[in-house]
Amino acid sequence: MTLGDVKVLPGLDEIKAAAELIYKTMPATPQYSWPLLNERASQIAGAVEVWVKHENHTPVGAFKVRGGLVYMDWLRHERPEVKTVVSATRGNHGQSMAFAGKQLGLRVVVVVPFGNSPEKNRSMRCLGAELVEFGNDFQEASEHAAYLEGKFGWHRVPSFDLRLVTGVSTYAWEMFTACPELDTFYVPIGMGSGVCGTIAARNALGLKTKVVGVVSTHAPAYALSFAAGHVREHESTTEIADGVACRKPDETTLEILKAGMDRILMVDDKAVKEAMRAYFVDTHNVAEGAGAIGLAALLMDRPKGGKRVGTVLCGGNVDSDVFGSVLCDGGLS
Incomplete structure (x- = not known):
């Protein structure tokens, strides 16, 4: 439908x-x-x-954690071969991915723009995410996440799905x-x-x-x-x-x-x-x-x-x- x-x-x-x-x-x-x-x-x-x-x-x-939990559960059932996920964020989406990914033992790589919130960055790292700083805004960070997906074959978690x-x-x-x-x-x-x-x-x-x-x-x-x-x-x-x-x-x-x-x-x-x-x-x-x-x-x-x-x-x-x-x-x- x-x-x-x-x-x-x-x-x-x-x-x-x-x-x-x-x-x-x-x-x-x-x-x-x-x-x-x-x-x-x-x-x-x-x-x-x-x-x-x-x-x-x-x-x-x-609120983002709710989406992360549902998305990662789908990934566990439908794409069990995935070991690394990558996404872009200003903070809350990235924390969601890190929180949910850690439960499943996934490697989570998060791209943030330069000058992003230091405390959100600390939180994502504490939750187990690997941070990559790139770009001057979210859009440039998102485009870099797409580049990393193509270069390394990682699974990209979109910001909207x-x-x-x-x-x-x-x-x-x-x-x-x-x-x-x-x-x-x-x-x-x-x-x-x-x-x-x-x-x-x-x-x-x-x-x-x-x-x-x-x-x-x-x-x-x-x-x-x-x-x-x-x-x-x-x-x-x-x-x-x-x-x-x-x-x-x-x-x-x-x-x-x-x-x-x-x-x-x-x-x-x-x-x-x-x-x-x-x-x-x-x-x-x-x-x-x-x-x-x-x-x-x-x-x-x-x-x-x-x-x-x-x-x-x-x-x-x-x-x-x-x-x-x-x-x-x-x-x-």
């Missing part, structure tokens, strides 16, 4: 099977409606109930089944597995919840592509939301978004930093830039999103000096 020229997203049975696999390694993450966040959003425009899915509470501090989508769709399935039906759910867009997984879970459960994608104003490639109806590249200059620093959107992702997403919002670095502070002040959770961008969009979009809205704190892996600077620059309010 196809959706236009796109393979159909995972259905409910596939999502549940992925959840059972994931729960062998980690429990479901919590979702809360925090009183102070509700108050903050209500002060902007009318009473609102805000729900947050806490993917910062996974074993690698980000429907197996990854199936894995990460489980967080949205947990969210949508654990809390009342939401009017709107705001999802950061990096390479697209998270937002596509959210659309898959929403569709599988037959909900009317609108899915709104969120990108950085300083990394607008997906917003420009969504508006144009085809892939458009654009440089990324975001200084805080590296997890959504996409220069070249994925064609399959874009087709899925065109079919199942309501709209895309763009949020600047200043608003992302304000959302990082809001998470800490209102919930005492640490959010990286890409982890807070959904909340930034939710607050910016009041009251258009409705009276019951949600977002995902998709990652908390921010370097300590960066986070300290964010808190100090804006004050704790």
Whole structure:
């Protein structure tokens, strides 16, 4: 079956099977409606109930681990001859590959751009990954991963794959089944597995919840592509939301978004930093830039999103000096 020229997203049975696999390694993450966040959003425009899915509470501090576990399980069953995998990342995808690959005894090589987060790099190495630094942005790192695949015959794990989508769709399935039906759910867009997984879970459960994608104003490639109806590249200059620093959107992702997403919002670095502070002040959770961008969009979009809205704190892996600077620059309010 196809959706236009796109393979159909995972259905409910596939999502549940992925959840059972994931729960062998980690429990479901919590979702809360925090009183102070509700108050903050209500002060902007009318009473609102805000729900947050806490993917910062996974074993690698980000939602990506779900996709890694499902993808590596597929690899174990379908490609048992694979001994080395290679991929590119700004951090959370690489941690996912390292975490899941270590369980299967696979060699994991991860390409990161120069100047990548030192603490994410340390975490990937601690999880057993071999790091290769190459390029000035994610796209150049990704192209180098493809080069290494061809040169050494390693198995390349893409940044977007429907197996990854199936894995990460489980967080949205947990969210949508654990809390009342939401009017709107705001999802950061990096390479697209998270937002596509959210659309898959929403569709599988037959909900009317609108899915709104969120990108950085300083990394607008997906917003420009969504508006144009085809892939458009654009440089990324975001200084805080590296997890959504996409220069070249994925064609399959874009087709899925065109079919199942309501709209895309763009949020600047200043608003992302304000959302990082809001998470800490209102919930005492640490959010990286890409982890807070959904909340930034939710607050910016009041009251258009409705009276019951949600977002995902998709990652908390921010370097300590960066986070300290964010808190100090804006004050704790």
